[in-house]
Amino acid sequence: MLIKTLVENTTISEDYGNEHGLSLYIETNNRKILFDIGASELFLQNAKKLDINIADVDFLIISHGHYDHGGGLKTFLQENKKSEVFLHRLAFEKYYALRPNDKLDYVGLDGKLKHNKQIIPTSDRFFISKGIQVFSNITQKESRPTSNSGLLIENNGQMMEDTFAHEQNLVIEEDGKVLLVTGCAHNGIINILEHFHDLRGRIPDYVIGGFHLSKRSVGSEGFYTIDKIAKYLMDTKAKYYTCHCTGLEPYNQLKTVMGESIDYMSTGSKITI
Template sequence: MEITVLVENLAYKQGTKGEHGLSILIKVNNKNILFDTGQSGLLVENAKAMNIDLSAIDMVVISHGHYDHTGGLEAFFEINKNAPVYLKPQAFEEKMSLTTGKPRYIGLDKKVIKKYASRFKTINETKEIAPGLTIVTQINSYYPFEKGSSNMIVEKGGQQFKDPFDDELFMVYEEGESLTVFTGCAHRGIANICRTAIDVSGGKKIKSVLGGTHLKNASHERIVQTLKTLETFDIDNYGLCHCTGLQAFMQFSQQYKDKVKYAHVGTHF
């Protein structure tokens, strides 16, 4: 398996740029899978800079329906005419953020949904999309301290509710007895996601975790709780980025030392 970060908040590779978003290219068993598309057409620019042919992508998986993970879809569709986009149906719901004091739309671009409706393939159950690579759609809630963001809401039937992130999914790659977990933002909790991955696989060990953990702005105590829980899984290495936040990244690094790497644009695993 080959993994390349195409879009992320930080970019150090010459010729690339960063933005608040995430997109990861996964090559496995002769399949090219794009996990999220970032916030804008920067996905296309960075792919060109890294000599990556987006027209060769076989499928796209969307971790959840926020703009910083879906905003590159239109630019991608203009290049790639065939790859299906897998996502949960709840990703199409009206999503808002209250971080600025009033509701701000942060969901999927409605024009893109309408224009490219045939490209979207909704899923509600676990689905293997390549040998060993599986989309997991149900994230179980094991740990009470992992609660969703109170400043993110979803609108249904004209009413607004705290977003339960029912649209969130993650991917897991099984290689022998080890697992690699891919997460977009982990709104439902990175420990919940890792525990779910272990359960879904029948108890296999997590080798790697790659993606966002949504611990930015989390309290020191919350991060410590997360680290204590993850410690029980004995994870070999982490490629953290995007919404993890500097404080959380530093605490991970202090505890796990060289097991932790920042997955900026251009990082290759």
């Protein structure tokens, strides 16, 4: 599998734009997949620079209903008229972020796109194609990241803490390898891996995505929490590539413990697994 990072908070060079968001292009033996599409049309600009034709993408999976992962959806639907777009059935609910000044910002998706014919709602464990599936409904064995604080959902006119039932994770199996892709791991990366193990009786060979160990308004998770996660990830023997909401300081702490077991993916990066 070939993976190219179209959008991430950082970039490998000035040739590629970056923003607070995530978009990954994944090419298997016979499928072209996008996982998330960032906050804007930037994914399209970077795709052209990386020799990717968005019109050729077979599947788009959006990990959850936040703008930094699905803000480019309108642009994608203008560029690609054939791809199926898989979102959790709750992804178009109304999501907000409470800022330090007590201002509420809408951080959800464009509701006007909800009924587009290319969109397919998912839930729980959903099989997209041979060797490609998504899963949600994560069992909470460990606490969710504290950096979820201030992320809300509007329910019958009332603001409530978001439980991230709308978050889904992608699994791709090919040539005997299993790849797990997370968007933000709002449900907790340990919980997601434990849930995967409960479903499959094994750990994936590779894991790519954000682990939500930092948030711009509240800083990073504590040293003890990150150290605990690092040791857990090391014990799985999987190879990790992280990005976006993990944060650079938490990544550096993970890297200190995990060494070659973890690397960082910036906009413009390419890996083959």
